[in-house]
Amino acid sequence: MALADRVVARVSISTQTMEVHHEGRHLFSLSVSTAKCGKITPTGVCTPEYLSRNHRSKRYNNAPMPLAVFHDGN
Incomplete structure (x- = not known):
């Protein structure tokens, strides 16, 4: 299994943060910017x-x- 297959990044649109996990263990969180006001950030898996x-x-x-x-x- 490749490293990328074991890494999960979850983005919260409401808090504008991203949490990164590796094999279920939380690695770090950081601030993100999603769509600007008036635009929509699509949800789902990408x-x-x-x-x-x-x-x-x-x-x-x-x-x-x-x-x-x-x-x-x-």
Whole structure:
């Protein structure tokens, strides 16, 4: 079983946090930003398509987006 198969990340839209677990053990929590006001963040299970440790936003004036996770083409 690959490491990624044993890692689970749960995002809470209401608290804007993400908890990461490995083999059922809590590793860490961090703050996240989901959809902006007036937009909807889809719920459910997804697989990340792209990870970026030091991403910069092309849309928002080169704003830093550390540890960015992108899915569904967004």
